[in-house]
Amino acid sequence: MKMETTARSLAxxxxxxxxxxxxxxxxxxxxxxxxxxxxxxxxxxxxxxVEVALPTVGKSRGSAAIDCHSLAGLLAHxxxxxxxxxxxxxxxxxxxFNGSEYQLPSYAASDFxxxxxxxxxxxxxxxxxxxxxxxxxxVMFAASTDxxxxxxNGVATVYLNGEPVVVATDGRRMAWMPIPFxxxxxxxxxxxxxxxxxxxxxxxxxxxxxxxxxxxxxxFEYDGLVFTTKCIDGTYPDIARALPxxxxxxxxxxxxxxxxxxxxxxxxxxxGNDCAVILTGADGRVSITRDGGAYSGRETLSCKTFDTGGFxxxxxxxxxxxxxxxxxxxxxxxxxxxxxxxxSPSIFTSDxxxxxxxxxxxxx
Amino acid sequence: MKMETTARSLAxxxxxxxxxxxxxxxxxxxxxxxxxxxxxxxxxxxxxxVEVALPTVGKSRGSAAIDCHSLAGLLAHxxxxxxxxxxxxxxxxxxxFNGSEYQLPSYAASDFxxxxxxxxxxxxxxxxxxxxxxxxxxVMFAASTDxxxxxxNGVATVYLNGEPVVVATDGRRMAWMPIPFxxxxxxxxxxxxxxxxxxxxxxxxxxxxxxxxxxxxxxFEYDGLVFTTKCIDGTYPDIARALPxxxxxxxxxxxxxxxxxxxxxxxxxxxGNDCAVILTGADGRVSITRDGGAYSGRETLSCKTFDTGGFxxxxxxxxxxxxxxxxxxxxxxxxxxxxxxxxSPSIFTSDxxxxxxxxxxxxx
Numbered sequence: 001m002k003m004e005t006t007a008r009s010l011a012x013x014x015x016x017x018x019x020x021x022x023x024x025x026x027x028x029x030x031x032x033x034x035x036x037x038x039x040x041x042x043x044x045x046x047x048x049x050v051e052v053a054l055p056t057v058g059k060s061r062g063s064a065a066i067d068c069h070s071l072a073g074l075l076a077h078x079x080x081x082x083x084x085x086x087x088x089x090x091x092x093x094x095x096x097f098n099g100s101e102y103q104l105p106s107y108a109a110s111d112f113x114x115x116x117x118x119x120x121x122x123x124x125x126x127x128x129x130x131x132x133x134x135x136x137x138x139v140m141f142a143a144s145t146d147x148x149x150x151x152x153n154g155v156a157t158v159y160l161n162g163e164p165v166v167v168a169t170d171g172r173r174m175a176w177m178p179i180p181f182x183x184x185x186x187x188x189x190x191x192x193x194x195x196x197x198x199x200x201x202x203x204x205x206x207x208x209x210x211x212x213x214x215x216x217x218x219x220f221e222y223d224g225l226v227f228t229t230k231c232i233d234g235t236y237p238d239i240a241r242a243l244p245x246x247x248x249x250x251x252x253x254x255x256x257x258x259x260x261x262x263x264x265x266x267x268x269x270x271x272g273n274d275c276a277v278i279l280t281g282a283d284g285r286v287s288i289t290r291d292g293g294a295y296s297g298r299e300t301l302s303c304k305t306f307d308t309g310g311f312x313x314x315x316x317x318x319x320x321x322x323x324x325x326x327x328x329x330x331x332x333x334x335x336x337x338x339x340x341x342x343x344s345p346s347i348f349t350s351d352x353x354x355x356x357x358x359x360x361x362x363x364x
Numbered sequence: 365m366k367m368e369t370t371a372r373s374l375a376x377x378x379x380x381x382x383x384x385x386x387x388x389x390x391x392x393x394x395x396x397x398x399x400x401x402x403x404x405x406x407x408x409x410x411x412x413x414v415e416v417a418l419p420t421v422g423k424s425r426g427s428a429a430i431d432c433h434s435l436a437g438l439l440a441h442x443x444x445x446x447x448x449x450x451x452x453x454x455x456x457x458x459x460x461f462n463g464s465e466y467q468l469p470s471y472a473a474s475d476f477x478x479x480x481x482x483x484x485x486x487x488x489x490x491x492x493x494x495x496x497x498x499x500x501x502x503v504m505f506a507a508s509t510d511x512x513x514x515x516x517n518g519v520a521t522v523y524l525n526g527e528p529v530v531v532a533t534d535g536r537r538m539a540w541m542p543i544p545f546x547x548x549x550x551x552x553x554x555x556x557x558x559x560x561x562x563x564x565x566x567x568x569x570x571x572x573x574x575x576x577x578x579x580x581x582x583x584f585e586y587d588g589l590v591f592t593t594k595c596i597d598g599t600y601p602d603i604a605r606a607l608p609x610x611x612x613x614x615x616x617x618x619x620x621x622x623x624x625x626x627x628x629x630x631x632x633x634x635x636g637n638d639c640a641v642i643l644t645g646a647d648g649r650v651s652i653t654r655d656g657g658a659y660s661g662r663e664t665l666s667c668k669t670f671d672t673g674g675f676x677x678x679x680x681x682x683x684x685x686x687x688x689x690x691x692x693x694x695x696x697x698x699x700x701x702x703x704x705x706x707x708s709p710s711i712f713t714s715d716x717x718x719x720x721x722x723x724x725x726x727x728x
Binding site: 070076092102104270298300 | 434437438440441442455456463464465466467468469624625627628631632633634658659660661662663664
């Protein structure tokens with residue numbers, strides 16, 4: 001194998017590959033990037049693959065699989081305009097530039113899992129500027145990290161009351177964003193959190209996506225970059241069932257004021273997560289308290305209270321801060337099942353913000 | 365106890381206190397800051413104390429000791445111009461501002477160790493603008509973290525061949541900086557690394573210092589801040605004995621080029637720390653290599669070689685990178701005992717930089 005490229009091209013391709021390649025792999029070749037004519041490929045475990053265009057100089061021949069993180073570490077310190085020559089011989093890759101020579105372990109390129117995820121076939125949906133990934137970025141905070149509820153460890157694309165949305169939940173909080181349409185084959189597809197993290201790190205939206213229901217995988221196409229991931233093999237819960245019906249507004253608050261209060265109450269971290277933040281509203285005021293013996297806090301905010309009269313509801317303080325911070329408007333409205341505010345999930349909506357967030361109350 | 369101040373004053377005093385107060389203490393009161401008329405005091409274990417001026421509003425009476433990190437966490441989120449009222453009653457402190465009320469654990473102010481470090485008496489040496497702490501900042505990287513060589517866990521003030529210097533070493537590398545004079549009582553004093561970290565974090569040099577040889581402590585006075593620390597109870601090794609005598613220059617390199625090479629060679633971190641960087645110099649060139657089977661690197665730099673002829677010497681790559689990065693000039697000169705370059709410590713000096721660094725070679 002022999003190829004020539006510039007340090008800048010190789011470093012930027014490796015920077016992307018580093019974002020998927022796991023540092024430890026039970027299958028050694030998965031730690032490598034495969035370099036072949038004009039392309040760098042990398043695997044994230046056996047479930048994700050990224051392929052980046054790699055401009056080469058002159059003729060290149062053959063392919064090689066070289067340890068990703070070592071090569072990326074080296075390239076991070078080579079000036080961008082240096083010409084890089086890579087050759088590969090008997091499981092040893094040689095990198096030459098400007099009279100310097102490095103050797104790194106390499107693997108047989110034929111061992112690199114090329115046919116994995118290869119069966120991604122389906123309708124190609126153009127995604128330019130529809131904001132699919134931007135919508136995913138806003139809801140991903142609510143995804144679960146509990147490996148026993150693996151089907152919640154990601155972001156799903158579903159219809160909610162007929163409206164196409166992306167949604168994430170961990171069973172205690174939920175966030176969804178409307179999207180213009182669901183890509184062909186994507187209904188019910190759950191993108192794993194690791195793939196979501198890779199997608200939201202890109203600065204641009206993908207040009208197109210292919211969701212293959214046969215192979216349960218999704219492919220996202222960018223200029224010079226193709227990212228393929230397995231979707232989670234599971235059924236996303238019916239989120240409409242978790243929502244209060246019909247939701248009635250019970251409080252309207254200044255969002256930034258409420259965030260400031262919650263930051264202060266959250267500073268009482270000695271109280272732990274089980275100590276709820278309690279909202280008690282009446283007569284145009286809400287008192288927000290957290291109380292646990294030696295540590296406690298009590299604040300009051302002005303708050304529009306609705307026909308429901310007074311209310312009392314407790315939330316996990318960290319989660320409440322998360323949903324209020326995720327919204328973007330000036331005011332936030334809390335809605336719940338009329339007559340059951342303390343036991344029904346509350347919906348948080350903000351003026352002029354399509355994001356919807358839901359929080360289960362805590363027993364108080 | 366009762367006092368009033370502004371959130372800004374209290375937050376900035378707590379920000380300083382946080383830098384010394386340990387998060388976990390076997391003696392609970394050491395987790396607290398003591399607030400008394402116009403002053404906030406905090407202990408770092410039993411060996412360090414900081415006292416910060418705290419402007420109060422109106423009359424204040426009594427004193428209280430309140431949990432430092434909880435109070436600092438709360439104050440971090442209160443707008444600076446809010447008026448803060450603190451009262452204390454039966455091991456519970458109440459913090460009020462703008463209609464809000466928080467309670468935090470407090471301790472009897474009388475339990476706060478007030479007489480510890482109190483015996484710091486000695487001659488007060490003015491330090492304005494002599495750059496004492498700036499000098500310490502440049503050598504501290506070389507200090508040991510090995511608790512069995514506790515007397516090396518800091519920066520010492522000593523005479524080296526009659527010249528006053530601050531010095532740090534871990535036995536394998538050493539750095540020293542000349543200072544204009546040694547403060548009265550400071551000869552042989554070893555400031556512990558934790559105290560050094562606190563001092564270098566301040567933006568200004570202290571106005572004055574008091575080194576007490578009786579109580580083996582040092583006090584540094586700033587505007588509105590007094591910092592007192594125990595010195596390490598030990599004898600600093602005679603550093604002059606570790607130096608080659610007389611040192612003869614054997615190589616002169618471009619410092620930035622050498623740093624770039626070492627960054628690349630250090631990226632081969634799979635080789636571990638035991639794999640030396642080897643410098644082989646002859647005829648105006650030095651080859652710099654690191655070699656360990658599957659991972660290896662070889663680079664060449666132009667290098668002035670001296671009358672000593674060729675040389676071959678190995679160093680720990682991380683340490684070599686540290687000493688070259690610590691220096692500031694364009695060129696760096698390596699000197700060692702004539703005829704014993706591979707076994708004598710090497711002195712690294714840089715044009716126009718008073719910092720001196722020394723590195724023990726590795727066996728190659």
